[in-house]
Amino acid sequence: MSGTPAETPTRREYVTGGVALIGGGLLAGCTSIGSETNSGGTSEKSTTGTTADDGSYSVTMAPAGKVEFDGVPENVFSIFPQYADMAVALGHGDAINSIYVPEMSGKTMNTYYDRLDGVSFDWNGLSDPLKNGLSKELLYQLDSDVHLVDPAYVSTQNNWSQSDIEDIRNNIGPMFGNFYSGTHDRPPEGYRDGYQYYELWEMFGKVADVFREQERYRELKKVHDDVLATIENKLxxxxxxxxxxxxxxxxxxxxxxxxxxxxxxxxxxxxxxxxxxxxxxxxxxxxxxxxxxxxxxxxxxxxxxxxxxxxxxxxxxxxxxxxxxxxxxxxxxxxxxxxxxxxxxxxxxxxxxxxxxxxxxxxxxxxxxxxxxxxxxxxxxxxxxxxxxxxxxxxxxxxxxxx
The missing domain is CATH 3.40.50.1980 (Nitrogenase molybdenum iron protein domain)
Structure with a gap:
C-alpha cells in the first residue's frame, strides 16, 4: 500500500488491543462447556464480535476480554498448531509467522492437508517461538498484528511479567488465545477470576471472528456436526x-x-x-x-x-x-x-x-x-x-x- 506516512496507518493503528483485563468485572464466573456438539461460536448465533460505524470491530474471549481490531490481521503470531490450523481453515494460513517446532508441526499439518485439493501450509522459514524460551525480542521482531496466544500462559514463561505482557499489547498487538481450555487445568494466579473454558470449535468460532470469516466457519462447522452425528449414530x-x-x-x-x-x-x-x-x-x-x-x-x-x-x-x-x-x-x-x-x-x-x-x-x-x-x-x-x-x-x- 502506497502513501505518505500521514496517509498510511502503522500496524499499531491498524490493529489495536483494547483489552479489558480480567478482574475488572467484565468477565464473571468460570464456565465449563459440556458437549462438543453444543459448542458456541458463530454458527448458532450472531458473531461474537461487534462492529462500529467506522468499520472497526471487537471480539471477546477470556482471558483477553474484549479486543478491538481496525482490520483483518495480516501478520499473525502463533505458538501451538491449533491456531495455525484455524488460520489455514479460514483461508489465512499465509498470515502465520511462527509455530512450535516448525518441521514437526508443519509436516504433521500437511500430512492431513495432502488429502485436500488446494490446501497446504508453508512452514519453511517460520520462527519457533519456544526454541530458546518465549522471547520478547522475537515478538518485537515479528511485529505481529495479533498474537494467538493466551496471556495467562505467557505469564508462566521465564522472564515474563504482567508489565511485559502489557507492553506487547500496547506497542505491538493484542494477545488473543486460551491455553487452559485444552486440559481444564487451573490457570495461573492473577488470571483465575473470569477465566472461561471453551470447546475447540467454540474457540475456532472466535478466531473466525478475528479474521472476519464467519460464513466459512459456519460451513466448516456443518462438516464437523455431520461427522459427530455419524459417530453418534454408529457407536x-x-x-x-x-x-x-x-x-x-x-x-x-x-x-x-x-x-x-x-x-x-x-x-x-x-x-x-x-x-x-x-x-x-x-x-x-x-x-x-x-x-x-x-x-x-x-x-x-x-x-x-x-x-x-x-x-x-x-x-x-x-x-x-x-x-x-x-x-x-x-x-x-x-x-x-x-x-x-x-x-x-x-x-x-x-x-x-x-x-x-x-x-x-x-x-x-x-x-x-x-x-x-x-x-x-x-x-x-x-x-x-x-x-x-x-x-x-x-x-x-x-x-x-x-x-
Whole structure:
C-alpha cells in the first residue's frame, strides 16, 4: 500500500488491543462447556464480535476480554498448531509467522492437508517461538498484528511479567488465545477470576471472528456436526466398546492421557466414548506416567500413540522399542496389531476432522471401516470413499473459498 506516512496507518493503528483485563468485572464466573456438539461460536448465533460505524470491530474471549481490531490481521503470531490450523481453515494460513517446532508441526499439518485439493501450509522459514524460551525480542521482531496466544500462559514463561505482557499489547498487538481450555487445568494466579473454558470449535468460532470469516466457519462447522452425528449414530453400546489408552512412550515410560475428560486436547477421543483403561487413575492433571508392568496390568485392547504421525515420534520406531521389552511384547494391543498412530493433541479444526475419522476406525473398525495404518513420512492414508467420515472435496472447497 502506497502513501505518505500521514496517509498510511502503522500496524499499531491498524490493529489495536483494547483489552479489558480480567478482574475488572467484565468477565464473571468460570464456565465449563459440556458437549462438543453444543459448542458456541458463530454458527448458532450472531458473531461474537461487534462492529462500529467506522468499520472497526471487537471480539471477546477470556482471558483477553474484549479486543478491538481496525482490520483483518495480516501478520499473525502463533505458538501451538491449533491456531495455525484455524488460520489455514479460514483461508489465512499465509498470515502465520511462527509455530512450535516448525518441521514437526508443519509436516504433521500437511500430512492431513495432502488429502485436500488446494490446501497446504508453508512452514519453511517460520520462527519457533519456544526454541530458546518465549522471547520478547522475537515478538518485537515479528511485529505481529495479533498474537494467538493466551496471556495467562505467557505469564508462566521465564522472564515474563504482567508489565511485559502489557507492553506487547500496547506497542505491538493484542494477545488473543486460551491455553487452559485444552486440559481444564487451573490457570495461573492473577488470571483465575473470569477465566472461561471453551470447546475447540467454540474457540475456532472466535478466531473466525478475528479474521472476519464467519460464513466459512459456519460451513466448516456443518462438516464437523455431520461427522459427530455419524459417530453418534454408529457407536456400539458402551458394554461392547474396547478398553483403550492414549500414550506417549519415551525412555521406558508411558505418559498416559485420559480419553473422555473435558478439554480440547481430547476433542478427537471424547466423542468416541471408548472405555478408558485408566479412568480410575487420579493423576492431578490430564496425564500421568506408568511403567511397563502397570501398562501390562491394565492391558488395554487399543493403544493410541500420541504424535504417532509426527517426525520424531513415528509409530514404527516406537513400536520396535516396545516389542523389544519383555513386558511390552505381551501387551494385547501389540499382539493383536491394535497399537496405532494417533494425531496431535494441539489440534485445530481440520486436524480434528481427520483425527476423529482416524480414531473412529482404530477403535471401531466394524462400524467405521478398517484403519489401513499409517506409513512413516507419507500423507494421511487414502480411505475408500464409502468409508470416509467426511467429504474431502466439500472440505477443500470451503477452505479455499469455493462454496
Amino acid at each position: 456400539p453400546p458402551k458394554s461392547e466398546r474396547p478398553t483403550a489408552v492414549r500414550v506417549t512412550y519415551s525412555d521406558g515410560k508411558f505418559y498416559t492421557y485420559h480419553l473422555n475428560e473435558p478439554g480440547y486436547w481430547l476433542a478427537d477421543t471424547r466423542p468416541l466414548g471408548a472405555t478408558d483403561a485408566f479412568a480410575e487413575q487420579e493423576w492431578g492433571s490430564l496425564w500421568g506416567t506408568v511403567d511397563f508392568e502397570t501398562m501390562l496390568e491394565a492391558d488395554p485392547d487399543v493403544i493410541l500413540h500420541l504424535w504417532g504421525i509426527s517426525p520424531g515420534y513415528y509409530l514404527d520406531e516406537i513400536q520396535t522399542q516396545i516389542e523389544n521389552h519383555a513386558a511390552g511384547q505381551k501387551l494385547s494391543a501389540i499382539r493383536n496389531d491394535r497399537f496405532y498412530a494417533a494425531g496431535m493433541r494441539y489440534q485445530g479444526p481440520i486436524m480434528n476432522l481427520f483425527q476423529l475419522e482416524m480414531t473412529a476406525k482404530q477403535l471401531y473398525p466394524e462400524q467405521f471401516g478398517e484403519w489401513p495404518g499409517y506409513v512413516t513420512g507419507k500423507p494421511y492414508p487414502e480411505i475408500p470413499k464409502g468409508e470416509r467420515l467426511f467429504d474431502r472435496q466439500r472440505l477443500s472447497d470451503v477452505i479455499t473459498g469455493n462454496f
